[in-house]
Structures are given as structure tokens and as C-alpha cells.
Amino acid sequence: MRDVSIIGVGQTAVAEHWDRSIRDLSVEAIAAARQDAGSDRVDVLFVGNMLSGELGGQENLATLVADACALLPIEAVKIEAACASGGAALRAACLAVGSGAHDCALVLGVEKMTDHLTDGVTSALALAADADYEAAHGISFAALNALLMRRYMHEHRARHEDFAPFSVNAHRNAARNPRAMYRTPITVDDFVGSPLVADPINILDSAGICDGAAALLVAPSSEARRARRPPVRVTASACATDSLGLAERRDPLVWQGVADSARMAYEQAKVKPKDIDFFEVHDAFTIVSVLTLEACGFADRGSALKLAAEGRIALEGDIPIGTMGGLKGRGHPVGASGAYQLVECVLQLRGEAGEAQVKGASIGMAQSVGGSGSVAVTHILQA
């Protein structure tokens, strides 16, 4: 496999873009990435998206994007892996360029969610769960995570407010990211007093519904030096799966697919968790951050809450997470979130993260998770 690099990135603000369509958002992010790279060449387009069919009545989405961006007749396909779609799209690009099949791959993560009321989006998100044995019983995606959270609190004698540092940290970091949706810092009291979604999960445990698009250009590292911006190498790209239904795990609090994906990534990049300078965690719910940090080797089982309580996840900590707000603070346009994480990783590694910059960052990890830990895509990027 050829060594691959990211040579350009672009993103729209994450927001409720009521006046903008999935086309508009896609075109903006892609134009920004191409301008950033200073290159017009695109051989193939991979669009990471989860819900264009369900929420927009539009499949064949990659053709729509290629057409809207005047990229016809290039190869273009949509990559769907629930909320991990954005990460899976970059992985497809790495395989395409790494194999030599293509020389310049364009990755787009895009999602348009706010045309619908909450119950419609709640139903759509449940498509990532088991349709017959979870969603059909009215067990929402938030409820699945609530079941995990309650059990975690039971096994580790934790209180709900012990999860507050994750949400507080996400909002604090988002306040430093001009593209983020929730730029208002919150307190522990705000967290505790937030309305319930699925007990014990409340609004401030949960990443918000929004719209956005983020794009990346991938090229062989041997050619990346000609790009306008400093290239960032992709030193690991790994995907693993676990049972679709949460109840079918031997131990639902052990996210084995997430662990497997991270382990493969560490092996590829020849690094250990302690070598990672910052980690873009898939913090769709606070409990997801907890289970992920434990599965990926940043905390022992039952000790991720302590990691957060000690401030180690902050920008100044030894393992900063969600450096530009994460899913919670930046917003979670589901199929686009993985692409946003990677764009943010690139900005951090180029030293262009502004007020959110992690000092001296040279190795970043981004992990995109779909379903209740049922599919995980992990990338490690290096300056």
C-alpha cells in the first residue's frame, strides 16, 4: 500500500442551516477543501452520509454531489456506516489512493437533519440500531445509551453528575471554535438541571441535531509535498464491528468493536495510547466518551470518569478530547461528524486550530462510531 496524506480540508459552520440544502453545504465544503489544497484534481468522490434517504428523500447522493460540484463524470459513491459514515468515507479514500487505483480522492461528510421535527430525527437515528429488536419496540438511540449509562453507574457506583466534565469540556472547547454550534460554556449545575431525554440521559449528555458538511482531499504522500498546505499523513486507518443489537454482547459495557478498531490502528501507526497527543472522541453521549476511553486504552475499566474529573481531557491535559468541541459542542451532523473530526485533526496538526490549539500536537487520533459501538473507524494522523 502507498503512504497517503491529507492535502486539503474544508468545512461549513455546523448549525441549523434552514436556508441551505444538502447541495449547498456540500458545494461549500468541497470548494473550501480544493482551495485549501490549491489543486483542482479529483479522481474519485466518497460521500459519507447516513440519512439522506430517510430525511431528504434522496439517495444516489454521491452523484448529486459530483454533479453539483461540476465533477462529472468521476467515480462517486456514498459510504454508509451509520454515525461512522464520515470516518468510513476517509477509509475508502485511503484504500483507493493507497492501492494505486486513484491518485486524488475527495472525501465529503455531509448531513442535513433540521428539515424535520425531533420525533422524525429520533426515528431516523434509530435506523442505526436493530430494526426488529430495538427500534420497533420504541427503544430510541438515546434510550440504548441510557441503558448503558444506568448500568455503568450501577457497576461503578457513579452518579449522573460525574459525567458532567465531558459536557463542560466539550462546550468550553467549542467556544474556541468559530465553526461550532454550541459556543456557550456550561456549568455542572447547567448539566444537572438539563431536561431528560431518556433517563438518566439529558439534553446536555447528548450531541445536538444539526446540519453540516466537511471535506478532505487525499493524495499519495509522495505527491503531497506539492500541495499548498503542509500535508498530514494518515498513518493508520482501521474499521471493526460488533453485534448490531446491544443486548447481544457478552458484556455491553465492553465496546469490543471500538477496542479492536483502535488496537489495529495502534499497530498500523506503531504507537501506543500514551503517544497520542489528542483524541477526537465520538462523544454522541457522555457515556460514549467513557466507554470509548476505556476501550481504547486511555483509562482502565471503570476509571474514565476519574480521567475527566482530573481535567486530563482538557486542552491542557495529557489526553485532550473533542478539542474543537467534539460532537457535543461542535454539533453532530451524524454522517458528517467523522469528517469534521478529521478536518479538526488536520487543523491541529498544522497548528491552525486557533484558540483551540493543542500545543505541540504531532499525533492525533479520530474515531467515528456507528450504532451503539457496533461499527468503529479509527484514524491516526501525523504531522
Add this chain to the structure above:
Amino acid sequence: MMELPRFHRLRGAYYRLEGSACPACERRFFPPRSVCPSCKAQGLRTFAFSGRGTLYSFSRVLQPPRGFAAMAPYDVGMVRLEEGPLISAQLADTEGVDLSIGMPVEMVTRKIRDAEEHGYIVYGYKFRPLLRPGRAGGP
């Protein structure tokens, strides 16, 4: 979003709590599978669970998906079945009950979804706190 053939296919699992048992390694599964994820054996046979178990975790849904607003708020849970597997389901008859992890529960057949335009009411399993906990093992 209720497709008649789909829910008709599910009737064994939904009405009778039918899962699978592996002829090779004896492990039991819910929902039913045709290949054993543990030993990879094929030809799993149908196995009906007793419907008794204990509560593994629970949650009250306050922001329901489309089609469930009339029931909300409602309780959902994961139940550790007596025979081993976990199952996710709605909880029934929880009014006035302090739910707690580990409490004994039993399967009941209840309405899962109201009739929509095609008039088909989906029934299936839910779990309720054991009516007579002192007599664990059933009626």
C-alpha cells in the same frame, strides 16, 4: 413504517420468545440466529425462552420516536433471561414500582404498536416486575 410481512415473520420471537440454541456448543441466543457467533456452527434450532429473568438496566423514554408518542413516557429495559442471554424490551406495569437493577421480571404479551392505516396491531413481548416475587419460578 409497519410492514405486514415483516411483523408476520417476527411472530415466533415476538409472541413466544423464540430464539435459537446451538447444537454444538449449547449456547442460546435471542433474537434467533442461523449461525452460532461463538463456535460458528450452522443449523441452530429454535429454542423458546421461559420469559423469566432479572432487570439488567432500565430507562424512561421521554422523547419518543415517531409512532410512540401516545405511550410516552414509557419504560424500557434490558433483561438478563434465566437461560443466559440479554434482551432489550419495553417494560410494562411499572406504575408505582421502584425499578431497580436485579429485580425479577417476567414476559408478558402486550401491544407494541397501534394499528395504522392497514389495521394491523403489532403485539409482542414486554417485561413486567414479577407479580409474585416470593414464588420465583412462575405460577
